[in-house]
Amino acid sequence: MQENSLEQRVRLGRLFDAYGCLLTEKQQKCLELYFCDDLSLAEIADELEVSRQAIHDLIKRVEHTLERYESKLALLARDDHDKKLLEEMSRLLADHLAQSGGSAELQQVRRILDELSGESR
Template sequence: HQQGIIEDYYQDNLSLAEIAENLKISRAAVFSLLKRVVNKLEFYESKLQLLEKKEKLNKLLDKADLSEKLKEEIINLLEEER
C-alpha cells in the first residue's frame, strides 16, 4: 500500500488529490503517509549511510587502475547485493 502511494507520487507524478481519489481516502491521509515514509527512509539512510558508502565506492573505482570491464563487473556485483 505504502509503496504504491510512493510510486504514484514520485514516479508517476500524481498529485495528492489524485492519489486520494484513486484510493478513496483523504488528501491529508496521503500527505501523512508520504511524510511518515520519507521520515522513515531518512532515518534508515542516516543509520546505514548507504548513499555515502556508494559514493565512496564509486570514487575508489574511478581512481583504481582497473579495466572498464572489471569495473563494470564490480559494480554489477555490488548492485546484486541489494
C-alpha cells in the same frame, strides 16, 4: 505538500529504491504512485480514497522513516562512496593508459572498472 526540490525528490526516490521493501504495503503503494506513475497528491488521494492531506502526511512520515533507515544502515552513503572510489580508480587507470598504452590486462581492468561504474551502460 510543499514542492520538493529536485534533489530532495531524487534522494527520496533513491531511499525508496533502497529501503522500500521495509515499508508497509500502503506506504509502498503511495510512493509507487508518486514516483513511478508521477501522480500528484490529489490524484493519489483519489486513487487510495483518502484526503490529499492524508497523502501529504503519509509521504512526510515515510520520508522521515526512510531517512532513519539510512542513518542506521547507510546504504546510499556507502553506494556514493563506492562510486567515488570507482571513478577515481578509473581516472587513475585512464591516465596511466594514456601515458603508457598499457597491457591487454590493464585494458581489461579498465573495461571492468567502466562496467562497474556504469560508464558502459
